[in-house]
Amino acid sequence: MISTTKVLSLREGSIQVVLFSVYGPRRPNPLKNGGGEVPWLLFLSGSWRAAVGGYFLKRLVFLGVVMLGVSIITFGLINLAPGDPAELILRSGGVEPTRETLEALRKELGLNAPLYVQYGRWLWRVLHGDLGKSFRTGRPVAEEILSRFPATLELTCAAMVLMVCLALPAGILSALYRHAFLDHLSRLSALLGASLPGFWLGLVLIYFFGVKLGVLPVMGRGGPQHLVLPAVTLGFGMAAVYARILRASMLDVLGQDYIKVARAKGLKEKWVIGRHALKNALLPTVTLLGMSFGHLLGGAVIVETIFAWPGVGKFAVDAIFNRDYPVIQGYVLFMAVVFVLVNLLVDVSYVFLDPRIRLERGK
Amino acid sequence: MGLSRNFGAGVAGYPATVESAGQAETVSRGGSAAALERLLQDRLALLGLIIILAVMAVAVFAPYIAPNDPTKVDLQHRLAPPGTQYPLGTDHLGRCLLSRLIYGARASLSTAALALWAIMLIGIPLGTLAGYCGGWVDNLIMRFVDILLAFPGLILALVIAGTLGPGLLNVMLALSAVWWVGYARVVRGMVLSVKEKEFILAARACGTSELGIIARHILPNVLSPMIVLATLDMGKLILAISGLSFLGLGAQPPAPEWGAMLSDGRPYMQAAPQLMIYPGLAIMTVALAFNLLGDGLRDALDPRGNTRI
Numbered sequence: 001m002i003s004t005t006k007v008l009s010l011r012e013g014s015i016q017v018v019l020f021s022v023y024g025p026r027r028p029n030p031l032k033n034g035g036g037e038v039p040w041l042l043f044l045s046g047s048w049r050a051a052v053g054g055y056f057l058k059r060l061v062f063l064g065v066v067m068l069g070v071s072i073i074t075f076g077l078i079n080l081a082p083g084d085p086a087e088l089i090l091r092s093g094g095v096e097p098t099r100e101t102l103e104a105l106r107k108e109l110g111l112n113a114p115l116y117v118q119y120g121r122w123l124w125r126v127l128h129g130d131l132g133k134s135f136r137t138g139r140p141v142a143e144e145i146l147s148r149f150p151a152t153l154e155l156t157c158a159a160m161v162l163m164v165c166l167a168l169p170a171g172i173l174s175a176l177y178r179h180a181f182l183d184h185l186s187r188l189s190a191l192l193g194a195s196l197p198g199f200w201l202g203l204v205l206i207y208f209f210g211v212k213l214g215v216l217p218v219m220g221r222g223g224p225q226h227l228v229l230p231a232v233t234l235g236f237g238m239a240a241v242y243a244r245i246l247r248a249s250m251l252d253v254l255g256q257d258y259i260k261v262a263r264a265k266g267l268k269e270k271w272v273i274g275r276h277a278l279k280n281a282l283l284p285t286v287t288l289l290g291m292s293f294g295h296l297l298g299g300a301v302i303v304e305t306i307f308a309w310p311g312v313g314k315f316a317v318d319a320i321f322n323r324d325y326p327v328i329q330g331y332v333l334f335m336a337v338v339f340v341l342v343n344l345l346v347d348v349s350y351v352f353l354d355p356r357i358r359l360e361r362g363k
Numbered sequence: 364m365g366l367s368r369n370f371g372a373g374v375a376g377y378p379a380t381v382e383s384a385g386q387a388e389t390v391s392r393g394g395s396a397a398a399l400e401r402l403l404q405d406r407l408a409l410l411g412l413i414i415i416l417a418v419m420a421v422a423v424f425a426p427y428i429a430p431n432d433p434t435k436v437d438l439q440h441r442l443a444p445p446g447t448q449y450p451l452g453t454d455h456l457g458r459c460l461l462s463r464l465i466y467g468a469r470a471s472l473s474t475a476a477l478a479l480w481a482i483m484l485i486g487i488p489l490g491t492l493a494g495y496c497g498g499w500v501d502n503l504i505m506r507f508v509d510i511l512l513a514f515p516g517l518i519l520a521l522v523i524a525g526t527l528g529p530g531l532l533n534v535m536l537a538l539s540a541v542w543w544v545g546y547a548r549v550v551r552g553m554v555l556s557v558k559e560k561e562f563i564l565a566a567r568a569c570g571t572s573e574l575g576i577i578a579r580h581i582l583p584n585v586l587s588p589m590i591v592l593a594t595l596d597m598g599k600l601i602l603a604i605s606g607l608s609f610l611g612l613g614a615q616p617p618a619p620e621w622g623a624m625l626s627d628g629r630p631y632m633q634a635a636p637q638l639m640i641y642p643g644l645a646i647m648t649v650a651l652a653f654n655l656l657g658d659g660l661r662d663a664l665d666p667r668g669n670t671r672i
Contacts, residue, residue, distance in 0.1 A: 062509075065506065065509075065510075066509055066513045067513075069506070069513070070510060073514075077522060077523070078526070080526045081527070081528075192647075192651070194598070194654050195602075195647050195650035195651035195654050197602050197605055197606060197609075197625075197643060197646045197647060197650070199609045199622075199625065199626075200625060200643030203625065203629060203643070204643070206632070207632055207639070294515040295515065297518065298515040298517035298521075299517070301517070301521060301610075302609065305610060316521075316522070317525075317610055320526070321525075321611065328526065332518065332519065332522050335514065335515060335518050336513050336514050339513060339515050340513050
């Protein structure tokens with residue numbers, strides 16, 4: 001129990017980092033003590049496995065509760081909308097609704113049943129993979145979303161890779177050479193990254209690289225060169241922020257006693273950094289990487305719209321303007337599932353990455 | 364350094380615990396004067412503050428500052444370059460860009476500020492309730508928070524705003540519905556860390572009512588992180604609002620709003636790049652100013668905390 005809350009509080013801390021601060025995070029490091037030694041023996045012991053198993057089980061139960069809530073909110077969304085869904089469907093089909101057709105459609109869709117019955121039916125269908133049919137295209141929503149998701153995933157992953165490639169060296173170097181030029185530069189870009197409207201950055205990039213220089217394609221999906229501008233637009237802001245968080249984490253670790261010990265032992269600096277500091281500094285950022293995945297997915301909506309990227313985000317925005325409710329619902333539900341799964345993955349990876357959490361569990 | 368930081372927030376009230384609750388106030392008051400002094404010494408934060416005040420002044424006095432009517436269409440001067448009549452040129456309908464930028468400050472600032480109030484009005488009481496009551500109340504509220512956190516925030520806001528229909532009010536509602544979660548979490552954490560302190564016990568022993576304890580002893584301790592969070596969030600809200608407006612969900616034509624102006628100017632990128640450059644710069648400047656101020660406030664209000672890095 002104790003360590004479940006530890007893991008959770010670690011995540012809580014990280015969310016606070018994201019919310020609270022951009023370049024001066026309160027460090028999500030409740031696990032101050034301890035070095036980097038892997039308790040191999042514990043790894044092999046049965047108690048550890050049982051403990052981890054219990055942890056997974058708890059996470060899964062929690063996940064179930066969360067997903068149930070997610071489904072209720074998603075279902076409730078349609079009731080926020082002004083107007084009658086049956087009327088909307090008829091109108092979007094180009095039919096002028098009459099009292100009779102409306103009533104017939106309402107009956108067919110089960111809209112006359114009480115809300116909880118409608119919810120139950122809807123949930124039953126969703127659990128069987130049926131998200132309904134798009135008002136506009138008439139095709140199954142699940143199919144439409146799944147066929148577009150690879151494009152979004154490609155964009156998000158490219159942005160993430162870019163983010164890591166930029167942030168990792170920038171964060172580590174600015175921690176090692178504190179107050180040097182690079183440090184100031186990364187602070188400045190973190191400030192800008194947090195204040196820069198992504199859609200504006202996208203437009204400016206289109207203007208310079210597409211219109212003025214004409215060196216990069218600005219519309220649609222294609223070869224790797226199509227990926228450059230959207231990925232930069234999506235990844236830059238996060239990268240700048242991420243670098244600062246990494247730097248903070250690194251500085252925290254560098255101030256720890258075991259680093260002093262390592263240095264006092266006469267260990268070469270590259271070993272101190274590479275073997276002792278880096279490993280521990282990277283830990284909290286794994287959580288952030290998972291969190292940032294969600295942010296990137298959210299940001300992808302705007303980036304996809306700007307660059308006419310044929311992903312789920314653009315699809316959803318189009319659906320919103322077409323009042324294509326099954327698609328909107330399906331999109332929200334799908335995104336929530338992806339987001340929750342990514343976070344679960346992060347939490348689980350934590351148990352494997354951080355021996356201290358394992359130790360806690362073993363107790 | 365590491366050691367002193369570990370004590371974290373809430374230590375400020377500590378010396379007062381032995382004495383009376385009244386002393387706590389003088390301590391924190393002295394603290395806030397010192398905090399103000401520290402803030403004023405921080406040049407970047409000061410710069411942020413000045414920009415914010417200037418933009419607020421521009422928003423308030425827009426009718427006196429703007430050279431033209433922001434919604435007046437002048438088809439003779441469509442996409443005009445900067446000149447004497449139109450200092451920054453005109454947009455695709457011949458409307459004065461500068462005037463629209465000036466009036467746009469109103470839309471951005473007021474929507475963000477209203478949304479922020481709504482967010483705090485939901486988040487702070489719920490967070491306090493969860494932290495103070497504990498038990499099933501805490502469980503209920505925090506599970507709901509967990510559920511909302513399972514959505515990527517911007518996506519949920521986008522969908523809510525889209526479902527409610529375009530308009531700044533709906534954008535505001537959507538953002539508030541999603542954003543309060545962060546406040547509830549932070550407040551709950553703060554309340555949890557404060558409520559077991561001795562001065563709360565002392566106040567209770569003195570016969571202060573539960574509401575009195577919350578209002579007089581707990582909330583003041585939550586105040587300073589709230590100020591920091593709110594300042595930083597103003598910047599984020601402005602970005603989010605202009606982003607949703609850019610997508611077409613926020614301000615509706617002909618109302619001037621920075622995000623909507625950007626998307627209006629987009630087709631004319633080649634002929635009149637200023638149409639998308641300036642609104643973007645305006646959004647960025649304001650967001651940057653709030654970030655600078657928020658950053659400075661954090662350092663000023665919690666000097667023992669993690670200083671600027």
